Amino acid sequence: MHPVIILLAAIAVAALSRNVDHIESNETIDSNSGTGYNNTWEASNKSTVSNGTYTSQRNRVSVNMHMATVGFDYGRCGSGFGSCETGSCCSNYGYCGIQEPYCGDRNSTKFQNSGALYPPHTNANIYKRSTGPTTSIIPRRKVGSVPYAGDGEIRHCTEMGTVALTFDDGPSAYTDDLLDLLDEYSAKATFFITGNNNGVHEIDDCSTGYPAIIKRMYDSGHQIASHTWGHPDLSGVDEEEFDRQMYRNEMAIRNILGIIPTYMRPPYISCDYNCAEKLDDMGYHSIYFDVDTVDYWNNDAELIHNSMNNVDAAIAARGEDPSQGSFLILQHDIHYHSVYSLTEYILMAMAKAGYGTSVTVGTCLGDPRRNWYRDAQPATVEC
Missing domain, CATH: 3.30.60 (Wheat Germ Agglutinin (Isolectin 2); domain 1)
Structure with missing residues (x-):
């Protein structure tokens, strides 16, 4: 047989095998069993240990994308x-x-259409201003029943029948309008905030308008959570930079609200064992998702329908009984079409399927609001 034919046949078999592996992993890991917690840490670049079972690291990270994307x-x-x-x-x-x-x-332009592209920031030049006393001295007492990062990332809501919209990377110029929309639907969301968007805007700088937006989020009952200061891969930074990324974001949030969050989402959904242990020491819950809208690939008037189709597929996969399903949904409020088209579509689709309006991540995990934050007074920003 010709060598080229042999090579093509081998590639086809390998591709088929990998697709089967993805489907099997999706059934095993991404099923909403009601626990919501996945006690999983990266043991190497290709393997994980997860509650005594062995799965492919590549498949573990991609299972949440399986229904929504092609070629990931x-x-x-x-x-x-x-x-x-x-x-x-x-x-x-x-x-x-x-x-x-x-x-x-x-x-x-397909990846970060807003212009907020986040290369891994490890250079001190992204820390432009002094933001006050460090938050590293704040006591980190662990309260409540929601597992902290050392016990694994959280991929699902535990309260059945709930929908939790989450928005990463903001705030942005679109966030105020998003808050208006959420108000119209009496919906609550969780905002995983990045403190210094691409090394340009600092959230506690009054000239950006962001302090007022973040105060509005908080006062309206939305949940404020951390997405680091400069959006690096936390699995790839040294300990000093890790601390700076987390504490500097806390300090900026403290300056605006007088609190620091206990919930965070790792950028790029990348957090190895050491990262998880550090977040645990800092008193954080590590939040992932079970529905990725892939809005960052679909920020276009036509392409955004792909994200809508992803949501429809997720609803269909949960079955017809809303009391047996829940959704932890990933979006980005830096993407125009995610804010102005996709969000309302999701809220309407969930209502049509018999689910209630969106709630915060804390609520969908049965965690009372008092556990979402630590007191860090005083707030120092007055715009």
């Missing part, structure tokens, strides 16, 4: 990890995949 890989690559499989590209952030965010230009 999310295996690690680059220094310390090696090369991607044939046909995949290694992105600037050290992940394998295909299409523009991985193989295209660094400033891909």
Whole structure:
């Protein structure tokens, strides 16, 4: 047989095998069993230990994407990890995949259409201003029944029948309008805030208008959570930078609200064992998701329908009884069409399917509001 034919046949078999693996992992890990907690840590670049079972690290990270995306890989690559499989590209952030965010230009308009592209910030030049006393001395007592980061990331709501909209990377110029929309539907959301968007805007700088937006979120009953200061991969920074990323974001939130959050989401959904242990020591719950709208690939008037289809598929997969399902949904309020088209579509679709309006992550986990924050007075920003 011709060598080229043999090679093509081998590639086809490997691709089929990988697709089967993805489906099996999706059934095993991403089923909403009601526990909501996945006690999983990265043991190496290709394996995890999860409640006594062994699964592919690449499949573990991609299972939440399986229903929503085509061609996603999310295996690690680059220094310390090696090369991607044939046909995949290694992105600037050290992940394998295909299409523009991985193989295209660094400033891909499909990936971060708002202009807020987040390369891993490890340079002190993103820390422009003094933001007051450190929050590192605040006591980190662990309260409530929701597991902290050392016990695994949280991928599902535990309160059945709930829908939790979450928005990463903001605030942005669109966030005020998003808050108006949420008010119209009596909906609550969780905002995973990045303190210094691409090293340009600092959330506690009055000239940005962000302090007023964040105060409005908080006063309206939405949940404020951390997404780090500069959006690095927390699995790839040293201990000093890790502390700066977390504490500096806390300090900025403290300056605005007089509190610091106990909930966070790791950028790029990347948090290895050491990262999880550090977050646990800081008293954080690590929040992932079980529905990714993939709004960052679909920020276009036509493409946003792909994200809507993802939501429809997630609803169908849960079955017809809302009391047996829940949704922890990932969006980004830096993307125009996610804010102005997708959010209302989700709220309407969930209502039609018999679910209530959106609640915060804390609420969907049965965690009272008093546990979402630690007191860190005084707030010092008056705009």
